[in-house]
Amino acid sequence: MPATRPTAAVVGIGLVAGLFSALFGVGGGLIVVPLLMLVLGFSPRLAAGTSLAAIGITSLFGALTFGVLGNVEWLPAAKVGLPAMAGTLVGIQLQQRLSARRLSVVFAAFLVVIAVRLLLE
Amino acid sequence: MIEILEAVGLGFAAGVLSGMFGVGGGILFVPTLSLVLGLTQLHAQATSLVAIIPVVAIGAWRQARHGNVSVRAAVVLGLSSAGGVAGGAALATTLPEDVLRTLFAVLLLAVAARLLLDARRDPARVDGDRVEL
Numbered sequence: 001m002p003a004t005r006p007t008a009a010v011v012g013i014g015l016v017a018g019l020f021s022a023l024f025g026v027g028g029g030l031i032v033v034p035l036l037m038l039v040l041g042f043s044p045r046l047a048a049g050t051s052l053a054a055i056g057i058t059s060l061f062g063a064l065t066f067g068v069l070g071n072v073e074w075l076p077a078a079k080v081g082l083p084a085m086a087g088t089l090v091g092i093q094l095q096q097r098l099s100a101r102r103l104s105v106v107f108a109a110f111l112v113v114i115a116v117r118l119l120l121e
Numbered sequence: 122m123i124e125i126l127e128a129v130g131l132g133f134a135a136g137v138l139s140g141m142f143g144v145g146g147g148i149l150f151v152p153t154l155s156l157v158l159g160l161t162q163l164h165a166q167a168t169s170l171v172a173i174i175p176v177v178a179i180g181a182w183r184q185a186r187h188g189n190v191s192v193r194a195a196v197v198l199g200l201s202s203a204g205g206v207a208g209g210a211a212l213a214t215t216l217p218e219d220v221l222r223t224l225f226a227v228l229l230l231a232v233a234a235r236l237l238l239d240a241r242r243d244p245a246r247v248d249g250d251r252v253e254l
């Protein structure tokens with residue numbers, strides 16, 4: 001990041017991302033990427049990469065906080081997290097070959113199904 | 122046994138999506154943990170944050186190798202998020218379970234809407250930049 005970029009804006013984005021992350025149990029990349037692009041003029045690529053690194057730190061704070069509060073269940077975390085580590089390596093390979101556009105429509109439909117199930121719970 | 126296979130499958134899928142879209146995978150971890158493994162919404166969200174860490178570590182490492190990480194911005198952003206995390210955790214542990222679950226369902230619908238809008242409005246962007254990792 002060039003020195004001319006306002007650090008205050010980055011701190012502001014961090015505060016919002018942390019709130020979002022801890023409230024929803026997600027990394028926060030969903031809002032960090034667009035904010036880095038809109039507020040600081042990052043390219044989509046730089047925003048995505050920087051976001052991944054930042055949400056690693058954010059998730060660590062969240063995990064520690066909820067861990068101390070006794071809300072983390074470690075075995076289930078391993079059950080989804082370990083296969084996800086293998087999955088992300090596959091995803092990185094696949095991104096070169098598949099149409100993300102087509103996949104994003106399937107992904108969106110899947111999210112709607114999950115949302116309906118959660119609302120009916 | 123079936124639950125474990127389903128959780129492993131969805132965990133793997135979350136990882137694939139993480140690799141393709143450059144996100145942490147939490148959006149799939151949370152419902153997998155709650156709907157499949159039977160965790161409460163609060164515990165699912167808290168546990169999701171733990172599962173995200175190794176996944177984004179791999180993604181960030183790959184991105185850094187391609188020069189796509191502004192280290193200073195990432196560190197400042199990450200460290201300053203601690204304040205927000207404290208507030209978000211206080212809120213999440215205070216809100217009733219059903220409110221938390223409903224908020225998460227609304228987030229899923231919002232993400233789905235954005236994915237569809239992006240795919241319609243700007244195919245080049247979705248096919249190109251969004252999947253960079």
